[in-house]
Amino acid sequence: MRPQGPRNTRQRILEAAETAFGNEGYSGTRLHHIAERVGVQKASLFHYFTSKEHLYCAVLDEGAGQAEEIVKHVLESEGEPIDKIRALLRVCIDMVVTYPERTKIQLRQSLGDAPPGFQPTDASERMLCLVADLVASDELAKSLSPIDPFAFVLGLMGMVAFFFTSGPVVAPSWFGQQDAASVRDRIERHVNEVMERCLDGQSHAAKSSAVL
Template sequence: MADANRQVTRQPRGDATRQSILEAAEKVFADLGYAAARLEDVAQVVGIRRPSIVYYFPGKQQLYDQVDADIFASMHEFVLKRVEGVDDPMARLLALLDAWLDFLVGRPTAARIIQRLIADPAPRGDNPVRFSESALHDIEAVIAMGVSAGTFRPVSAMHILNGVAAGALFYVCNAGQLGDARAYDPANPAELERFRALVHKLAEAAVIS
């Protein structure tokens, strides 16, 4: 009974440590990229030793995979809440784009990691959509809905992804990369709403005949 009680009390601490490792790893991978990041860097951010990370994640690839999995799973869950009950194709598309934008603004490390994944697919090996499949399915589904209903012209979901939705990544990641005179705060409400309005206009122009 005493051993069982000790196990119960240890579990929340273990879960908290694992979560702290994931959060630190997301920041380290976002800042340094997969190749340059080390488990020691993550351990330093958390305030633990490297062997403690290996207890939860056997190596850097497994930790990176879990960070990616968490980002896309969290983004998919965020989207589902935003589009729930939205049946009109255009309203659903805009709700999806808004969800992606708001998710990335609120979690800029995720935006930087996704941008790094696009630029360097090597860490994903032979399955580049292993974790991003849910995001691709989300936009394919809403475009297919609109085309089927006759609301959208026949258009490639990947064109909408690349030509409209991807702007959210640049909006978040580029804020401090354009020189002091052009710097902006992506989370500033006025700035964010101006960009959101532009995304809406681009989306409407892209799918309406």
């Protein structure tokens, strides 16, 4: 999935930066480390990017572009809405598993981790809306009953991101001594099950309101 073959220095810097920003955060990332990993001197980075902030933004753009492409591809494909939803969950998990650091960057950013003068785009929100619109389409809306389509999408996405990035740290024993493939499989099955139960569950408003 990840692009292979010989990459130019710029590309290798971008990849090293993605790893660093994801694992260390924006402030925690040292350009020195990025240069080290690429195998060049720190000063060389400034030949490709004018500043740390510029590098950060370039990493972000790269990721956002790919994500948008993939989601649109699914949305524009042939098929029933319900199948598209299932496919979207799958590609979402694919993205998170293939680019864990990228996911971490996005999570960090949503916690406020970004360069001082950084302006977040509404690209991710527009994508969320597209998916939410699909969920709200006639057929699905019936089975969803009173669940807010947008909250449904946002919540599942958050759950997926949390499982793969935070999960291993919060609950190492559960993820434990297993290979990445079977961990992914377990999580994927679980999230799928949650989604399906949400999708064709009847309203439990009676129970829910009894709780309040």
